[in-house]
Amino acid sequence: MHMKVQIEKLPASKIKLNIEVSSDIVDQYIDKAYIEVSKHLKIPGFRPGHIPKNIVEQKAGSRVIHDEAVRLLIPYAYVEAIGQEKILAIGRPEISVKKFAPNNPAEFEAIVPVVPEVKLGDYKKVKVERKDVNIESLEVEEMLKNLQKRESILKPKEGSIEEGDWAEIDFDGHKKGILLEKLKSRNHPLIVGEKVFMPEFEQNLIGLKAGDEKEFDVQFPPEHFEKDIAGENIHFKIKIHMVQEIKLPELDDEFAKRISGGAEKDLEGLKKDIENALFKQKTHEERNRVEQEVIKQLNNYAEIDIPHILIDDEVKQMKKDLESRLSTQGLKISRYIEYLGKTEEQFDQELREGAKERIKTGLVLNKIAEVENIDVSDQETDEEIKKTRSESEEKLSEEAKKKLQSEEMRRYIKTVLKNRKTLDKLIDYATA
Template structure:
């Protein structure tokens, strides 16, 4: 193999012209013969036993050329890339140059390569940063969340009211006949949750345990096609009415839900945690804003292949996410009417931003000559083990040292940007004055605005609950 030329093209591409010599090509022809001989019929020979020269004599010396080119190309291309010290980031397009003979062939491979990156300003930047404040109302809201999680449902012997949960059997009938997906048994339904078709929950206000009631329901026009706009009857039997038993917010509550003995101490801890959470979010938003500036400031002729590869990576990540939710990817496409090409097209813009961010990060690391010591890598391993409450050896089994090293170095690169930056106060949002004319127009528009449609599923299979709106 010999490289005849290496030409730089636009969009960070190179065109390699490579010659494969006679010795390499003859070796590839022999491999092609060994691979293909069993598929070639030669009179007088059993399959696979005909000598190469006999086959070439019958079908021509070129009979193995195409397969031999396919065999010789990968090694020749890889060797040429290595010789030219190219950092290829995508697959090449290949064409033969001239004719292929027994003495070899020449090919031209055009491939995208890692672009040259020129850093713009990455130090002494500025970005707005929120001031963290935690009010008593914030703490009370977090307390309410704790209270809600510890609220119990207890049976009551009275009429059901909004906010109660009723345990019911139900079956829906259209023109006197049961319809698919309209039946449920021992279903717990919170009245006022709006999880069932409109009108269903409202008609259960006032029922008691043991009651049986027919509910007249007309499905909305935007409902499932089979039931849209149809009038149906649901026969409902009430087994139980339950109300929420909300715990008192006192010292006993604090003992039950935390390691603290008093409500005062619990509130102080909640305030501390909320502050830490908001501070972390503010720091992250500040960091993101700065790094977006750094990425925007670089100069690079980014090859399309890098963006396409990142878009496919985003799509692969999305496939994993929905698979973890138990939704097959093909089923998701059918349910949403989406095509993969549309998903990739939507991913292109964020993919390009991510590529620019990665290029900027790598450029900072190179400019600052950043490295990570073995001690820093080991400390990061220990930190991860503590964070996830795992044995150190277990963490090391799943994560390679180079992965951790890259993380440490990347954090150092971000620190270079953040430590030299200035935090500014966010601009205050001021409400615009509304003129009477604008107010009238807005009111008129509100009147003409159609009711917001909600996606509802009237029929569900197997264990899914019917007539629920999502």
């Protein structure tokens, strides 16, 4: 045997490997070191890489040969050791040299972060009550009103603003006499009474006409998300440019035909469609609620010592994903954190807590899938890829379509499917 390995368990899902490499392997790597060093030497009469050892040592020095041999041997020794002991390592190891000399065994010590051990507990004891899904007639009517608003038209209005009217305004907000850019806008549209603005602000618009100007104060609540105006009295100056009345279409059979693209012939048919859509949505929401409760209880039962490197990597990925989403809205993450009213330290700490839960959930589901012999076939993976592609054919770029066929994406989809299967089984256990 060319290598001896002793393993010692450490906290935080790390292990210490004491690796001993046989003297014959050490001497092989010293020979390789001579060749590598000689490639960088220019000696008259010799080709680089083909210089006698004594001349290489004379020109480069024994220390350089020693360091190069160690540099070459460490990766070999580490990879062989974790392969021999079937260690599931994650991240970079910390390796130190304990002993290295020609014609002698070499000794290395490696501190290695590993996939953490998962102690599940009795996961079949998880219990969640599934709630019945019912659709009330008021919910259907509310959805119908939203569709009606969507089909509304604007009609110029000569009179004063009433609740429910559309208006276009200029406004400037001043704090202690200083204009705040965030509270300044021109030709800003709003529907009075929808409470997009502070209710007190919108109330001050009622009764005004196009061309009117007005000044008034609005007291912002202490809990307002914009910390620099929370609890402050803001003085507004406004000007009304345009007032329009919102005309709603009649809720009749013609409306139903138009809104459904001809799929429904009357209003009752449209109401039934809305009821079915709401039922599907609420069923999905109830499934998500049960799923999250199952996951919460599973994580409470499970014991896992998650290594910091996994948490750090997950936090980086979460930040990267968030920055990507915010960039589509023209926002920077620093501004987003400010909107939340948090410090960067508070935000990062919350991300770390979220990262821990995500990692724990993934490890727990993977372990349960192993215990329950849950797997996903290549055929199931292919069918899911085909389904995803057909559903998003028009939206996907050529690059995205190619990525969908990559091995990395296949592994991701396979993991998603396996987690879905595992959660299906766990929900069956929990709601039985």
